[in-house]
Amino acid sequence: MIPYGRQSIDEDDITAVTSVLRSPWLTQGPAVIRLEEALVEYTGAEYAVSVSSATAALHVSCLALGLGAGDVLWTSANSFVASSNCALYVGAEVDFIDIDPVTRNICITALEDKLALAKLKGKLPKIIVAVHFAGLSCDMAKIRALADAYNVYLLEDASHALGSEYQGKKVGGCHYSDITVFSFHPVKNIAAGEGGAVLTNDICLANKVRQFACHGITKNAADFVQVDDSPCRYEQQNLGFNYRLSDIHSALAAQQLVKLDHFRELRANHVARYNRAFLDDALQIPITTSDKVAWHIYVVTFEHREVRDACFERLKAADIYANIHYIPIPSQPFYQGKGFNVADYPNTLAHYQRSLTLPLFVDLTESEQQLVIDTVKAAL
């Protein structure tokens, strides 16, 4: 069986986890701090807060940015539902932007037009969530310029893009955004089991995120609002959640982070091999860029839906499990029930109907990859 993605675990990872199990701390101990320091070091951001998932990271980021009832968050129609659910968790509304069919990221022109229209209607978003689809960074400089022009916060959903670069700088450094979130789900670029992180250069946002991820509680005496000199004090100042990451998960993520650049190179080799194989076929392959890309998934787009479907079936018959990224969020029953219509996002819909995610993971062997290539070519 060849899945579309899976983690790569070695003996060092196992040792990292078992040594936590032998230590006095299972949660909120030194492994959490080590992971956060390593994320700061790796991305160049000033602050990192580890949390239990990227979904939790998006939720606390929305809270920290003050999103709430009466506000609107915009994101890509071509993403995982967590990118938009976070707005609804905090009582805000959500709306979607169609994609550029070449990058499969938010279409800058569509964003520009939608912002101009929203301004006329008096319904500008408070936050734009830019999703770096498949690991390829959005054009953050352009999105930042638009966000500045309309006074909107910028949140990068970099669940796919840990290890990628934009204009020669690591995604996560928040050079163009207020906050970046990562996922350490096992199919992503590094695994923690479940896990995520929030990166920012703003200490106020970092403190708020940390508090919202820990019940809204602070133990820092300097931040206390009540006067009480009894020992062991803590104050709950907001309604928060328990979104903390354990030391067990943090130790695995930190050990995986050490190998991230190596993982990226191995993934890039697999991608180059696919690209070479499909160069002359009737398939749209991922774009190439001078920036390093930590390709999280390898997505090809067929000319016709029927061929895509036939290819999926052929792969399945060969015990190869392709996937589709994504079912457009506005087409989900829950979002349809809120009045969204996927026909309003024609590029996202066309991408969904004609694309396929082929197996891509660090330990994919040459013979496995050749089998995928041969099976796809047979379907074309």
Ligand SMILES: *Cc1c(COP(=O)(O)O)cnc(C)c1O
């Ligand atoms: C995986 C993913 C998430 C959610 O990540 P979790 O860590 O599983 O919560 C959010 N957004 C995107 C784009 C994702 O791919």
